Amino acid sequence: MSRPLPLLPTVTACALALVLTACGGTGDARGSAGVGDPYFPKAGNGGYDVSHYALSLDYAPDTPTPLTGTATITARAGQDLSAFDLDLKGMEVKSLTVQGRKARWTRTGQELTVRPSAALAEGETFRTTVRYSGTPATITDPDGSEEGWLSTADGALALGEPTGSMAWFPGNDHPSDKATYDITVTVPKGLRAVSNGELRTETTTDGRTTATWRTTQPMATYLATVAIGHYDITRTTLRNGLPVYVAVDPHEAAASRKVLARLPEIMEWEEYNFGPYPFSSTGAIVDRQGDAGYALETQNRPFFPGAPDTATLVHELAHQWYGDSVTPKTWRDMWLNEGFATYAEWLWSEDHDGHTAQQTFDALYKRDGDAGVWAFPPAKPTSAAHISDSPVYERGAMVLHKIRRTVGDARFYDIIQGWAAAHRHGNADTADFTAYVERMAPGKDFGGIWKDWLYGDGKPAHP
Structure with missing residues (x-):
């Protein structure tokens, strides 16, 4: 992450939660609400480890319900579970199932507490499906910066560091629990939806365009993004064959052209110095100045509010090794x-x-x-x-x-x-x-x- 612009061995969530006796041995079959992060103690949840998020989002601006979503979360129970929590701030939960069966839920603050119809056994892989809708929240961090779901000049932007992902999808919102993702976004025709990983399909039907993105390498929730707006798209490959997908707001195209032309050079220099690139594609998202107050190392495809300078591009691409692939266990790190x-x-x-x-x-x-x-x-x-x-x-x-x-x-x-x-x-x-x-x-x-x-x-x- 770049600081606000001056307008400037693998650990699971369950393992981390052991410090709070959240993962077994207490006689309580509910996973903990929070993993005890030293700075964000309510972030994440104990008792399970997520392996995959399948998110389906429908964006309808200028309506009473601008975002409708379905999240199917595949996880493995780290203990016997009669209940577990998900992080979700705002939004209205319409329905919730665990293993295809209706489940009860309650909400307190960012905690969505789920009670399956049948208890989950330690080691069991289970799927939770949450259908939800509403107006996603913009979250103000302790340092005053904004994240979560941000309205932009021509669409919306989802940024997650450190706790913003819970504004637009339910999950285990802590960097210690990484997972793969499928993110499908439907937007009005004429807009584009850009996310992490690789674009699998993009189709337009009845005035709506649907894009499906897949991230096959593990990703922390705070690195997930969706950028919705008008973009000039460039698809190329590096000399080693790595795909490059760059999305630039047309208002920033001229100012960005020179620095983005250096992306292949920067990537080759970073691979030489830091070792093999850890992901299956690279690129960038450049939105308009003022759409956010900072650049962010969103996985595969760093985000920039306005044309970045070379140093900032070097910085955010370096994060793909340090931060995105090697991710901190807690926010203290x-x-x-x-x-x-x-x-x-x-x-x-x-x-x-x-x-x-x-x-x-x-x-x-x-x-x-x-x-x-x-x-x-x-x-x-x-x-x-x-x-x-x-x-x-x-x-x-x-x-x-x-x-x-x-x-x-x-x-x-x-x-x-x-x-x-x-x-x-x-x-x-x-x-x-x-x-x-x-x-x-x-x-x-x-x-x-x-x-x-x-x-x-x-x-x-x-x-």
Whole structure:
């Protein structure tokens, strides 16, 4: 994720919830409401692990019910379940079935509590189908940014980081539970619906256009997107055959043309530095300025509000490795997303006749005071309102640069490529990362980096 523009081994949800005794052993056959994330404790749900979402959405602007949806969620019970929760904010639930049988439900806040007609056994794979409709919510984050379902100049936009996906589909809305997706969207003729993965079909009948998208690699809920509007579509392939799908609002076409022409070059550079690309297609969505307040690394196809600059394109594409494929276990681990993507910008600059990473590091270190980059350590944001603040980005990148200086370039690139490969399509946290670095560079002392730069308060005494 780019901060708001200045208008600037795999863990399941059930496993994470064990810290709250949510997954068995308590005598309670209900999965927990929330997985105990340190910053968003109600996000996600315990007791099951989702493997697939099949979403069918019908968008009808200027009507009393602009969105009608059906979500079929395939999951595996991690414990005996007489009840379980889904995250869904707003919207009216019309019907709900589990294993094809009507189920009872209740709602409290974002929690949709489901009570199947027959209890689910530990290890059982089950399907829950929710039919719902209404006006999707726009969610204001603790930092003041907006996500969820956003109205745009000519349509709508769904963005999910950190908790926005529950505004437009029910699910297990936490990054620790990744799944595959089929997303079908029907819109008025003349509009396009762009989403993650690959476009399977697109047909128009009786004045309505339906697009079906499929994501076959695991994806966290916060990375799912739907962009509805008028778009110029470009479909190409990279030299290695990887499909590229780019959707640009016509108002941004001229301003975007030059930077988007560099997407193949950026992708080749990132594969060289970060290892094989982890997904089956790439691309971008460029909407109008003001449609959102930030760019976001939506999987396969990053979103940009207005034409991005080269550094922002480098940043969001780098997230496909760091954040989208290797996804944090909790929102405390955001620096593993943003520190890596920010350092990718530094490396790009260094390789393309700009400032070296060392020069960027030195300039940041010269900043004094408690605000900005020194406000808190990257591995310990002070609250949910600060998980996208400067220390998570810049100081997170400084941690990576300190590792690079300690081990040398050859071993450093082995580390960042190996990290992406070792946790490909999985989840990881800061402890996993520090342990991995130490295994990859035996004999090197990282104690000072972890103590002073990663976890320490204030400005370290020495650069």
